[in-house]
Amino acid sequence: MAEQNKKDSRKIFKVFNDPIHGHIQLHPLLVKIIDTPHFQRLRNIKQLGGGYYVFPGASHNRFEHSIGVAHLAGKLVKNLHDSQKKERTNEEKEKEEKEELCVQIAGLCHDLGKILLTISHGPFSHLFEEFMKKKDPNWKHEDQGITMFEDLIKDEEVDKEMEECKIEPQDIKFIKDLIRGITASEENIKVFEELIYREAMTEYKIESRHIEIIKKLIRGKKDPENVNEEIKQLDDLLKDKCTKAAGNYELKSEHIKTIKELLHDKTDSEHKSFLYEIVNNAKTGIDVDKMDYFSRDCHHLGMTSNFSHERYMVFARVCTNDDGAEHICMRDKEALNMYELFHVRNLLHHTAYQHKVKWAVEIMIFDALKEANKHIKLGGKNLAISEAAGDPKTYLQLTDDILHQIRWSSDDKLKTAQEIIERIEMRRLYRYIDGRTFEPDKVKPLNDNKKLEKKLKTWVDTIKRQPSDHQLSAEDFIVKVSTEKYYKHQQCSTGKYCIL
Known part of the structure; x- marks a missing residue:
């Protein structure tokens, strides 16, 4: 065991220069994972999807975000281990080092497909999930991500490095659970x-x-x-x-x-429950995934975030709940910093994530993919876009570049899809007509698609009765329902779980 430690200490960590976190050192196993087609694919998936058509600075991709999450995940778990202030045997230290590595792998791979939540992030990020579910209601980006991760670790170089690091089958299961954020x-x-x-x-x-x-x-x-x-x-x-x-x-x-x-x-299960709250925190939503993309998105959008993830990591501690479970908590005086996290999320949603022009672009992309799905074939298996999720190797081809493939194809059957993409490029976008704000008790009926479609037809019939020469139909209108919450978890995270 001592010999193994000596060997690990000689491993050369690679340094990445990141605009958000500065110089990042990554374990050789993480570098092997980065150097696979599965991870390199993330270079070609925009973090903000259609937002790049609205905010010229939002050119960042899932690739750098995932590296940032791996960095923060490793930093947080190490700080939590070190802050527990108890004497540890060499065996316990080795176990903690492996836990730290597993948490970093989960952070690095969480966007190959996000659990529960989200997920593989397909072309134009969350837009693709909606598209896939229209084709297959049972499709989940969380499951797709785990499938991609399982295919990734078959890589010869990754497998060899995992063997050297003594990553065993139970550790692989642990990493999958960390990605899902569930014990x-x-x-x-x-x-x-x-x-x-x-x-x-x-x-x-x-x-x-x-x-x-x-x-x-x-x-x-x-x-x-x-x-x-x-x-x-x-x-x-x-x-x-x-x-x-x-x-x-x-x-x-x-x-x-x-x-x-x-x-x-x-x-x-030998792993501590608080480890499941680092990459994808299903309990409070406070995790390093959000900490990275809030900071990164603000940087590229030219906005300011007052939340300090550095301060959070200094004051975060592991505490035991009444039921014996361990959770990540912080001092009561840190409540204001945590509220800043919720505030910047709210600000980003209002300013960027739910921007009406961004929505228009993404709906047009959705329509183009829907039209192209009937005709474009991917990979050696000639699979349609909506069928690619069933084959990891074909799925590697699904990046934002799919639009360029459609746009410049010589196939006449793609003409309708090409016209939609050309409209996006020429800025002839779908027009925003109007918006309404509803009280919470009025929102639920709007989430019922059948009722909404029926209501939409009624509105269009009303328009048709007006003196006009238009030829509009219900299919020419799109209603986008957005639920606004200060934070997506109904129970305020700082109120119930975190402040001690």
Whole structure:
């Protein structure tokens, strides 16, 4: 083990000069990942999608953002480990070093496809997710990203470096969970809910409070000496609280097997819960992904951000909650700095992310892709754009460059798509007509596409009754619904989770 440490210490870290974070040092394994087609693809995907057509400075790509996230992820996890102020054995230090590397890999690869959230980021970023879902409602960019990551690590150079760094299958699973931002136990909760509601115990009168107790067992921080002991606790709980419609209560063997698997997954998890809050924080939304892209977007948009991620990292600490789970927290005096994070997000949404001209451009790109999807074929397998997600090698071709491929194709079938792209280039964009602000209780009906389409046809019929020679139809109008929140999590992160 000492020999391995000596070998690791001789590894040469590569230095990147970044306009946001200055000089960044990256582990050789991260460099190997960067030097793959899967990661290089991110050079050709604009961070702000159609925003580049509105803000000339917004030329930055997912490539540099992902490197920035890897840097911040490594910096934060190291600071958190160092701030715990406890004596650590050499074995514990080695484990922490591997955790730091895994967290950095997750940060680097999070935009190959974002969990849960978001995701692979296809051409023009989130626009492509909407396009893919129209073609296949079951498509998720989170799953696509994991697929791309799995294909990436098959690379010979990456695989060799991973072997040298002793990255094992359980570490790969850990990295995937970090990208998703969810612990294994939370995935198990979903499985258990399926077990309760669909298959296993539909004959028993199990109240929601009992299910919550069972969930707590699965989430439990303390490892049981033996899984059967916890199964017995669960069995006793059900016998005590649940009554069967007819006959005696019985926990079937297949149900015990499923629950054992859930509990085994929990007890086998050696990674600390706070690590899942670094790259993609599903609890509070405060993570290094946002810290990088808020800073980077502000820089390229010519805006100022008063949030200091450097200060956040100095004051962030790991604290244990009442349920035994570890979370990233900070001092109460840091609340103002955290509110600045929410404020800059709100400012970016109002100024850039939801700019009406940006929307017009992205809707036109959407229409061009929709038209081209019928005719353009990618890769050796001749797959349509909407079919490429099923093949990682073909998916590598899906970057913003797809527009140039369509624009200059000699295929007459792409004429309609080419005309739309030409309109974007000539600045003959879809026109913004009007906007309305609704109270929260009025917004929900607008998110129902069928009701919205019906309403739209009514509006168009009203227009047609006016003395005019236009030939408009409902298809000529687009309604974009935007929900404005100061922050996307309903419970204010600084209020519930972070301030101690």
